[in-house]
Amino acid sequence: MADEMRATPLLDELEKGPWPSFVKEIKAAAKAKPTADDLLGQLELSYKEKISHWKHGGIVGVMGYGGGVIGRYSDVPEQFPNVSHFHTLRVNHPSGWFYTSDVLRKLCDIWETHGSDLTNFHGSTGDIILLGTKTDELEATFNDLTKLGFDLGGSGSVMRTPSCCVGEARCEWACYDTMALCNDLTHTYQDELHRPAFPYKFKFKCSGCPNDCVASIARADLSIIGTWKDDIQQDDAAVSEYAAAGLDIQKDVCDRCPTKCMDWDGKRLSINNRECVRCMHCINVMPKALRPGKEKGATLLIGAKAPILQGALLSSVLIPFVPAQELLETVKELVSRIWDFWGEYGNNRERVGELIQRIGMPAFLDAIGLDPVPEMVSAPRDNPYIFFQSEDVEEGETPGEEALDEAAVKETK
Amino acid sequence: MADEMRATPLLDELEKGPWPSFVKEIKAAAKAKPTADDLLGQLELSYKEKISHWKHGGIVGVMGYGGGVIGRYSDVPEQFPNVSHFHTLRVNHPSGWFYTSDVLRKLCDIWETHGSDLTNFHGSTGDIILLGTKTDELEATFNDLTKLGFDLGGSGSVMRTPSCCVGEARCEWACYDTMALCNDLTHTYQDELHRPAFPYKFKFKCSGCPNDCVASIARADLSIIGTWKDDIQQDDAAVSEYAAAGLDIQKDVCDRCPTKCMDWDGKRLSINNRECVRCMHCINVMPKALRPGKEKGATLLIGAKAPILQGALLSSVLIPFVPAQELLETVKELVSRIWDFWGEYGNNRERVGELIQRIGMPAFLDAIGLDPVPEMVSAPRDNPYIFFQSEDVEEGETPGEEALDEAAVKETK
Amino acid sequence: MGTQTERLTDIGPPNYEQFLHPVIKKNYGKWKYHENLAPGVLCHVSETGDRIYTVRAGSPRLLSIQTVRLFADLADRYSGGYLRFTSRNNVEFLLDNPDNIEPLRKDLAESGFPVGGTGNAISNIVHTQGWVHCHSSATDASGIVKAVMDAVYDHFTGQKLPAKLRIALACCLNMCGAVHCSDIAILGIHRRAPKVRHDMLNKVCEIPTAIASCPTGAIRSATVDGKPSVEVIDAQCMFCGNCYTVCPAMPLNDPENDGLSIWVGGKVSNARSAPRFSKLAIPFIPNNPPRWPEVVDAVVNIVEVYARNARKYERVGEWIDRIGWPKFFELTGIEFTRYHIDDFKNAGLTYARSAHLRF
Amino acid sequence: MGTQTERLTDIGPPNYEQFLHPVIKKNYGKWKYHENLAPGVLCHVSETGDRIYTVRAGSPRLLSIQTVRLFADLADRYSGGYLRFTSRNNVEFLLDNPDNIEPLRKDLAESGFPVGGTGNAISNIVHTQGWVHCHSSATDASGIVKAVMDAVYDHFTGQKLPAKLRIALACCLNMCGAVHCSDIAILGIHRRAPKVRHDMLNKVCEIPTAIASCPTGAIRSATVDGKPSVEVIDAQCMFCGNCYTVCPAMPLNDPENDGLSIWVGGKVSNARSAPRFSKLAIPFIPNNPPRWPEVVDAVVNIVEVYARNARKYERVGEWIDRIGWPKFFELTGIEFTRYHIDDFKNAGLTYARSAHLRF
Numbered sequence A, B: 001m002a003d004e005m006r007a008t009p010l011l012d013e014l015e016k017g018p019w020p021s022f023v024k025e026i027k028a029a030a031k032a033k034p035t036a037d038d039l040l041g042q043l044e045l046s047y048k049e050k051i052s053h054w055k056h057g058g059i060v061g062v063m064g065y066g067g068g069v070i071g072r073y074s075d076v077p078e079q080f081p082n083v084s085h086f087h088t089l090r091v092n093h094p095s096g097w098f099y100t101s102d103v104l105r106k107l108c109d110i111w112e113t114h115g116s117d118l119t120n121f122h123g124s125t126g127d128i129i130l131l132g133t134k135t136d137e138l139e140a141t142f143n144d145l146t147k148l149g150f151d152l153g154g155s156g157s158v159m160r161t162p163s164c165c166v167g168e169a170r171c172e173w174a175c176y177d178t179m180a181l182c183n184d185l186t187h188t189y190q191d192e193l194h195r196p197a198f199p200y201k202f203k204f205k206c207s208g209c210p211n212d213c214v215a216s217i218a219r220a221d222l223s224i225i226g227t228w229k230d231d232i233q234q235d236d237a238a239v240s241e242y243a244a245a246g247l248d249i250q251k252d253v254c255d256r257c258p259t260k261c262m263d264w265d266g267k268r269l270s271i272n273n274r275e276c277v278r279c280m281h282c283i284n285v286m287p288k289a290l291r292p293g294k295e296k297g298a299t300l301l302i303g304a305k306a307p308i309l310q311g312a313l314l315s316s317v318l319i320p321f322v323p324a325q326e327l328l329e330t331v332k333e334l335v336s337r338i339w340d341f342w343g344e345y346g347n348n349r350e351r352v353g354e355l356i357q358r359i360g361m362p363a364f365l366d367a368i369g370l371d372p373v374p375e376m377v378s379a380p381r382d383n384p385y386i387f388f389q390s391e392d393v394e395e396g397e398t399p400g401e402e403a404l405d406e407a408a409v410k411e412t413k
Numbered sequence C, D: 001m002g003t004q005t006e007r008l009t010d011i012g013p014p015n016y017e018q019f020l021h022p023v024i025k026k027n028y029g030k031w032k033y034h035e036n037l038a039p040g041v042l043c044h045v046s047e048t049g050d051r052i053y054t055v056r057a058g059s060p061r062l063l064s065i066q067t068v069r070l071f072a073d074l075a076d077r078y079s080g081g082y083l084r085f086t087s088r089n090n091v092e093f094l095l096d097n098p099d100n101i102e103p104l105r106k107d108l109a110e111s112g113f114p115v116g117g118t119g120n121a122i123s124n125i126v127h128t129q130g131w132v133h134c135h136s137s138a139t140d141a142s143g144i145v146k147a148v149m150d151a152v153y154d155h156f157t158g159q160k161l162p163a164k165l166r167i168a169l170a171c172c173l174n175m176c177g178a179v180h181c182s183d184i185a186i187l188g189i190h191r192r193a194p195k196v197r198h199d200m201l202n203k204v205c206e207i208p209t210a211i212a213s214c215p216t217g218a219i220r221s222a223t224v225d226g227k228p229s230v231e232v233i234d235a236q237c238m239f240c241g242n243c244y245t246v247c248p249a250m251p252l253n254d255p256e257n258d259g260l261s262i263w264v265g266g267k268v269s270n271a272r273s274a275p276r277f278s279k280l281a282i283p284f285i286p287n288n289p290p291r292w293p294e295v296v297d298a299v300v301n302i303v304e305v306y307a308r309n310a311r312k313y314e315r316v317g318e319w320i321d322r323i324g325w326p327k328f329f330e331l332t333g334i335e336f337t338r339y340h341i342d343d344f345k346n347a348g349l350t351y352a353r354s355a356h357l358r359f
Ligand code: SRM
Pocket: A070, A072, A088, A090, A122, A123, A124, A125, A126, A127, A128, A129, A153, A201, A203, A218, A219, A220, A304, A305, A306, A307, A308, A309, A351, B413, D127, D128, D129, D133, D134, D135, D136, D174, D175, D176, D177, D178, D245
């Protein structure tokens, strides 16, 4: 193929420096693959002109799937014919991104046969990204992938591949089995993942504790964050060792506790666990001495998303605590109610968090049949604009359906 | 007049109990005044029917003034003819609400001649309220008031009577002369106070320090709150006396400091004045030991208002610090620019705070010619929706346009 | 200003200086510190060593001239004729002679005016007109204030609370009295959409103004029996009353559905924490004149729970910051409902967007 | 699901269990505590006393199959063939034998892969496609990431920062890297309204969808040389790109006006303070490939000022909480402009509504 390399003076600058270079990666692939070589060329052109040379893809994909492939076309195909199509496949990753050398090699072999030799480990949703191939290779790639036991991830208005932190596989703080839950959800919702049936995308992310190592509260429509109900497990001997080893427990632990619910008298650390908000800080600082409690489970939060259209959202508390053993069932049951309502009342390209913003949490709770609890708010309303429901006022109209009335109605707000 | 009292079984219940009773006040007035007596009757009716019996006033007032009188009419005049009209006059109070027995008596005499004998000392804006008289008494009351040296306050879309805390008259913490400023503003803007020329009302309130004893940050379109620039004045001997007297300086002072910028080693209190946010707490707790600094002045904040229409607003920082001696001039100069812009661009019944909400602070600052400073915000924006101004942007071109073609079918993502 | 006739106009208020006690005039701007001698009694000490004594008495604010004259007499007798009113409508007598404090207190007590309201007390309730003078009131003001102050009287004459506790009342959403930043706010609310008086609307209101007045766009023009008028989409109305303010033909007063709501945790001062709005505690309590027992009980309950649980110097809102809202509802026994969750303009900014939870 | 043919479909991902190191399988859910042995090297200890050693190496994320195979070889050599990737796209080798740590580190170093990113370090930069694969990118992703990581390399291989420092990059406002909660976020932005391709718009887009896509209502339908199309009211456009996402005929890429913005102080974890968004630090830096020196300098400056001034355990945002935003701008020398003041949907909620000020 491309025996003597094309000139890429700009990109070559990015081979310098200590951090591993993506340019070296592309060049490595370019040795064998004209697609990668043309990618290199088009990228050099983008660096020169300071503009992307990709254009919107049409719908491309594999038979019977509504997503999983991102179509991309070069807008300078005459210069770079090998990337005139350059579609990526999104592939469900194994929970926790665990692999064996063997399975990785087999994935590489598949991509060597069908694609550009370029990948992302991983995409930010968590999928394995097979970066760039032609339309007619898609079906073949898919068939080899499924034979190896892999399947496509999502794109478009579908559920996206759930992701999770390493959890119980390698973390002492996991309050539930994140990898099992993530794997169960991915398998349970294969249809929702592969065939667009939603107003917009829907993402799950599972973190084993409030450190939230998969950033679920910032990126998931449903964020599942481990926590505990009882007291922090405390090993006084280990606390003393930390103190002896020079840790300033007052300053670095107690004073940093957001609720100041810890007391250190120089000998003994006492925690007022009823005031503790499970922030993890003290545990993070003294992993040998403190651990989450034994009554473990998770908090379910809803609605995170990126800024388009009305500004970014973090997920907000929907169910403060679900015991670990009830988690899968509770999530499934809850999600079915949420998807029903969202599917019916969500506008096109409206994330569930945006729907809640539009109609208000109270109407949303009515709709999915959840009772309001104070844990759902950082504070009650401060404005006096209370939409009293007809059933609560004298000579009111027929009760029932308020939520949906209000949902319909408050779109004007 | 009403020789034997009318029966008011409900209101009589409110003569019981230790707190001074407004019913007793109305009855006292009712002895001599049929108006007060009919007020009593109508109020008893309201208590029975749980509804107000006042109607919207038409515009009533005194010659040449556009406000200062609130017109009120009974909706049951046949039952209570003496309150068929029952208008109140709003009267500018002397700064700080200071009086002599002599001047109070003269005010009473005027009201005895022309009104219901009922008053409010004071209305929540700060005016003296002469509560209830007939239309044809208004002019006469006004003339007697002006002879005594009093004038009307505001109502409608005018500047309202400014108010201030007691300040330097009786408070050691005043960082500027609140009463002088309040009095100067009231006199400077008599025309704006008496003749509607604004989109809506405009209120000034002057507090001498961040304790804000006239609640200016919650109730004033322009809030003027005293503060200081240099270090807190500290009397170490007095600090020790507080400690000796049993004050827990660590717990009650240092630990309550919002920026934790105070250090108490059991002997000496040291304040990191650069971290101090002038909250007043430590001074409040130890008035003999700590006082505001010597470099005094005020912070100007803009835009507070009640919730109608878009929700209540607290004032926000416009000018972090104005030296005390420059305060009057600065406020006048600033206000003229604000009123010009608000007058031109404010919608009908739109407070200046609402105007700022609508167009955004940046545009407001441009309009009044003030430079942005970080003190104006609790934090910079978190949304990426920046309206870059044309002067900051190049006239750009979009290359590669020809490349767009119909091969790019409709996007689905 | 074509109105400048022989009449005196635009003279403004009299200059305050003529009303200042000589000791205050002399020490104006020279005050050094103050002491709280007893509830309602303050002593301010000047750099010059001079002292002025303040005796603060509670007032119903709605005063007959008879009572104003009584205050004048007491001032002549004890404070050289000098007195003032406070931003919370209490009356303050300014004495140069401490020996006059006790006799003044006695005389005030005999006439039924309690001395107090200073320090960590419940001071007078800032309030509004209510049924005494306002057409848009959803409730009375003075009556509830009287009933509540009777119930918390000992907190006015005492100073045993963790911090100042400010109560305010407004009789409709216009919130005259700015109750929106009070430790405890009592707010009159309507709960039914305005009943449009089609017969008169076109005569007494500008239809476009009425339509424009609605923050939720619930009002649209309509023709009713031939007359141009407006109609209100009930489901879209949150009863703010703004339409009634601009259009008399849209009354929303309603004996059955008007009532009170209770709000907590606001503050104005910058002391320690920043100023903040009060938050909803109780969405609705029916009007129950003459003494509104349910409102009184609700306020007393919040005050007592606060007094028992808050730490020194914690205002109500600061106490709740520490214990969290769930605990507030638990301790007060107040029910948390869907109405507590904001669904107005900035709905969503008050949702709990973290995993910080107490169990 | 009419697609159930002989083809395998909807099988989902392979079960993770088959990829777990035996020690992990055995101690799954039994981990007791961990130690950070060195930058990039963790030791997790189980209740059973077993230990698993993790060696974390930096990765460019965009990997050729050659490099993936290299990782596989190293895993075979040192970690029984077991490895994983992290949520920040680093690769982790899982070892049961600590003697393999050093040789593995050496081999990785020789192939150019640094070990680090644990503890109080700057870990890998979460990022997106950029010019490598996305049409809406206002900048490249991988190139800036490479240039920045070269500059902060010692913070990846070291752990000397006050706390973890998370950097993320997204090449347009869609924010695929979810950069909105990062200690330092690098965000590609457009600054010019879309140039409408009237010639083809009607053929490739639904006009109503295009109009509806605009959050500010800046798009309205128009007919241009007889063709149905849309026009953009420039003054109302804030360049979000949503119209381009739904309509290929509305490109807003522009070499002169596209570039970067820098955001600071966000976090995701609930440790100490609640999760929060990043706030605007620098509104615009022009694209300057191949190494974007201005962006690199801006990031390095913020990192170094933070490293010098923050206290132990203070994330960037927590540090700014303590010193205040004015001080942040003063210390970093970044100019505060009108663009820093929010004027979008909830404008006003970020205004300073207290008298708490430092001088
Ligand atoms: C590949 C990936 C970036 C990466 O390099 O890793 C990506 C790439 C694209 N994203 Fe994304 N998003 C990717 C993760 C995300 C994330 C992060 C996450 O999932 O945790 C977000 C923010 C979280 C969220 O969902 O809000 C994200 C928010 C968006 C949005 C804005 C969605 C919103 O509601 O605001 C769009 C716009 C859209 O959906 O039309 C978008 C659209 C796109 C499109 C499809 C742009 C388009 O219209 O074609 C990009 C295709 C690029 C390409 O050429 O391949 N992408 N996108 C990530 C998916 C890889 C994977 O499957 O693992």
